[in-house]
Amino acid sequence: MQLAFIKCHGSGNDFPLIDARGMALDDAQWAGIARALADRDGPVGGDGLLLLTEGSGAAAFGMRMFNSDGSEAETCLNGLRCTARLGFELLGIDHALVRLKTSVAEVAREAELAPGVTTVRTKVGPASIAAADVGLTTGDSFIDAPIPGLPDARAFTAVAMPNPHLVRFVDAVDEAELVALGNWCESGPALLPARANVSFVEQRGPADLYVRTFERGVGLTDSCGSAMAASVLAAGLTGRVAFGQEIRVFNKGGLVRGRADAERNVTISGNATFLYDASVEVNAAGAIAQPPLIHARREDEARAWEEAVSALA
Structure with missing residues (x-):
């Protein structure tokens, strides 16, 4: 199958991000896609796979995150910032509730951490200590x-x-x-x-x-x-x-x-950096991906983040 994605990162935690709204794939297929695309030695690589999903109730949209081994995580806050940014851009909004696997989170645009660094605030909780x-x-x-x-x-x-x-x-x-x-x-x-x-x-x-x-x-x-x-x-x-x-x-x-x-409750504010837009052919059953076709590189965003990190060194 052919899939469009955005390669993104939050604080260096990098992911392929897919707008999965309306896509009728089951969990086993998404797990195979995650193993293919988030394989660090594969043609795309990443710390996991992010999916922007349909909202429900008060949630404007949802997020799913599959780890590199194909297991699904309850949340991923670096990934949530990137997914929220895509949701904001597609829906024309600046803040939202997001449906996660077992909870909801609040997300909002925030003033840039550094020049050119798109920044998103997330709020989750209350966390459990049980x-x-x-x-x-x-x-x-x-x-x-x-x-x-x-x-x-x-x-x-x-x-x-x-x-x-x-x-x-x-x-x-x-x-x-x-x-x-x-x-x-x-x-x-x-x-x-x-x-x-x-x-x-x-x-x-x-x-x-x-x-x-x-x-x-x-x-x-x-x-x-x-x-x-x-x-x-x-x-x-x-x-x-x-x-x-x-x-x-x-x-x-x-x-x-x-x-x-x-x-x-915990509030985290950090970058949501898009690196490039691409498409890729994936065999979900075999967890195999072909080299991606890169349509556009977001070089200004990548450079802005590198300069921000260098300033901290």
């Missing part, structure tokens, strides 16, 4: 506390954004340790049968966080929007940053601005 909602099969909740059965005895904060996150604050990120724990969670152990995202977070100032994430279904990634949101919330829940205070959140892909409140 262990069962995070997918843990033990305990009631874990806030800056060890999780029995986890192969890491140090303190974690477990939150559902609604996708599951385990957040640990560290003096310095040890990527090998993060990958080892992420791989353990990825195996679907009895403690976490549905797996979880794992983040190590450095607090680099009163309101600056650096986040490194092993993303469920993806692996070690330069950026994960829901992990950044979970880290902002964890900073508030553990008293590291006051609720209501704006936080700058950095990762290898760039930065976002974030804020959490005492009701466990």
Whole structure:
């Protein structure tokens, strides 16, 4: 099948984005398309596949996100910004409610983070701290506390954004340790049968966080929007940053601005950058994609983001 898509990124988290409204494909087909298009060694590559879907009720449109392995995530906040931008442009609006897999989110255009950098604000929540909602099969909740059965005895904060996150604050990120724990969670152990995202977070100032994430279904990634949101919330829940205070959140892909409140709502503002418009032939059953035909490159947007990131270095 021939599919049109936009290659986009939020904080370096890159995706093919498809306007899937009115497309009658089943979950198995979308999973195969995700494996084909989000294969990092394939002709397109990405951290997952984003779908703009029909709205319902008060939601102007919806979003689905499939990971690189074909599994579907509850949300993806970096991807949500990009999907929201496409929805805004197609529907001629500047703010909306968005229907996600198991929840809804508020999205709105916002003043540019930097010149030429299209910026979108997302608000999700209230997030859950119930262990069962995070997918843990033990305990009631874990806030800056060890999780029995986890192969890491140090303190974690477990939150559902609604996708599951385990957040640990560290003096310095040890990527090998993060990958080892992420791989353990990825195996679907009895403690976490549905797996979880794992983040190590450095607090680099009163309101600056650096986040490194092993993303469920993806692996070690330069950026994960829901992990950044979970880290902002964890900073508030553990008293590291006051609720209501704006936080700058950095990762290898760039930065976002974030804020959490005492009701466990989290607001994230960041870029929604479109890189190019293309079409591609995909065999969904075989999860195989041909080289894409690129129709237009958004070089000004790519350059604006690169300049913004360079200014932070």
